[in-house]
Amino acid sequence: MHIHYCKRQFNIAESYRTVFFPLKDLILLLRFRNEHETIEIQSEIYLNESQRSLPVSSHLVDDDRLNNTKPSKYRVVQQFFTNRKWYSYFYEKSRSKFTVNYLRNNLERIICIILYILINLGLSLYVIVYRSTVTKSNVLIVFARIGEILLNFNCTLVIILMLKYTILMLRMNKDLRKWIPLDDHIDFHKFVGRFITVLAIFHTISHMANFGRRTEHSWSTFMFTTYPDIGWIGGFTPLSGIILCIILAIIIICSMKWIRHGGHFQVFYWTHLLYLAFYIVLIVHARVFWKWIIAPFTLFVLEKIYSNLTRYSSDNGRTYILSVTIEPSNVICLYIHRPKNFRFKAGDYISINLPRIALYEYHPFTISSAPEEMSYLSVHIQASGNWTKRVYQRFKDMSDTQNVENDLIIHRADLNIDQATAEERQEREIIYCEEGDDDNERIVPDSRVHAEVAIIKGPYSSCARCVFDYKHVVLIGGGIGITPYASILQSLMAQFRASHIVCKHCQGHNYNRRNILENRFLKKVDFI
Ligand SMILES: Cc1cc2nc3c(=O)[nH]c(=O)nc-3n(C[C@H](O)[C@H](O)[C@H](O)COP(=O)(O)OP(=O)(O)OC[C@H]3O[C@@H](n4cnc5c(N)ncnc54)[C@H](O)[C@@H]3O)c2cc1C
Known part of the structure; x- marks a missing residue:
């Protein structure tokens, strides 16, 4: 194996994330934790010369988590005049992100994104066809219904993405963890959360416009009273919609980066618990939502019960x-x-x-x-x-x-x-x-x-569970971010020691591969 080093400076700003790049039989794990530390890392790792376009470095450069500390003015000027700066710049420019290798290395992610887009498109199409042919609704109602069905789907998905014990069980299966991008579940949760906000705005505006068009009651009667009897529980749908918008706004604002990372994590934590109120009101608001949420919510409740039972037991x-x-x-x-x-x-x-x-x-x-x-x-x-x-x-x-x-x-x-x-x-x-x-x-x-x-x-x-699935792993860590590697390396040593046998007759030393339970595949570990 040939390893090519292209040294480059990265300012590691915020990260308790492990960046994980599975390449054919090599895995590169990066984990950093140091607010102000500048870490020099080897950013290019090639399996061999012919595979020069492996996307490792573009991941690193594009990942804003790795680049968001501001270098000092002096450093910017100094870097501007160095060859390395221009070499890196043109090198990165010359590389297209969507290379065959990039697509191959991110296949499971791409499949999931396509699946997600197709489900959303399919649901929208179903509403458009149904509303325009069967119920013959006006365009504003069609828009509102598209928003509704997509909200039902996404509000269900957002909770599935946080079923930590279910994810843990999926991760235990080698094939599933290869094909489902489990490490992206928090990023995907954040994305779906943002999409829910967009959909909620779209759905609310469509209904508000439709209320303005109707003549049976005034716009404010539709919006703020139960009198028009809209929905399935006592005409409470418009009011519950307003409550949902308020709760969603609180959750979204308090989840923003400047709150979470600005020393107010507890604000984020406690306001996020409003999700319970959100789901209760949503069931009251949307007639069919309970059918969507019942299975994931049951799993969620079981996880919570399990977590609470185990948390306080001394075993x-x-x-x-x-x-x-x-x-x-x-x-x-x-x-x-x-x-x-x-x-x-x-x-x-x-x-x-x-x-x-x-x-x-x-x-x-x-x-x-x-x-x-x-x-x-x-x-x-x-x-x-x-x-x-x-x-x-x-x-x-x-x-x-x-x-x-x-x-x-x-x-x-x-x-x-x-x-x-x-x-x-x-x-x-x-x-x-x-x-x-x-x-x-x-x-x-x-x-x-x-x-x-x-x-x-x-x-x-965490994705560190995958290390034993690969022949060769490269662990790169900085600061306190090396903690999972301490566990991995100690585990390897413990397995190695457990496999040590001394012959009774000749007192010779040997290593029994059968005693190495976990490590059936891993052959080589580099720790940088
Ligand atoms: C999966 C994971 C593994 C981690 N492993 C380690 C480790 O091995 N060693 C280590 O020193 N730190 C680790 N951390 C980070 C550690 O959890 C935070 O530094 C700690 O919670 C900060 O709390 P605080 O009140 O002192 O800081 P605050 O001033 O409240 O916050 C400092 C930073 O920590 C984050 N943070 C605060 N509270 C939490 C929380 N309850 N959950 C998640 N993030 C939080 C905030 O986003 C903020 O950016 C890990 C974090 C995660 C998510």
């Missing part, structure tokens, strides 16, 4: 922190007791709630320990905002007496890294001993009455 979600390592660079590592029934795969993430920090806040973090590690799971948290800074400060400021009170061990790697590493190693050995002792395992959780409680939801899957 799944309610656990406690064993120890904490204060790392340099404002990072803290929490070692959490792994509940008995908590199963996950390398690269998965969980939502954590620390009741002593904030009672109702859940924050997502990637599990950085290996799934083979049965006694604990770890997460690395960078102090970046309100909650994470409070977590960092709480454990950093804890005195030795408080540690004892809270049944907690704190390793201060920010002060003395060697000592902290030695302490951690010693602690792991104690945990392994406890783990081997069945009686001890039962006693430990109950005796920790003062322990730092942690409630975990999940695990939720």
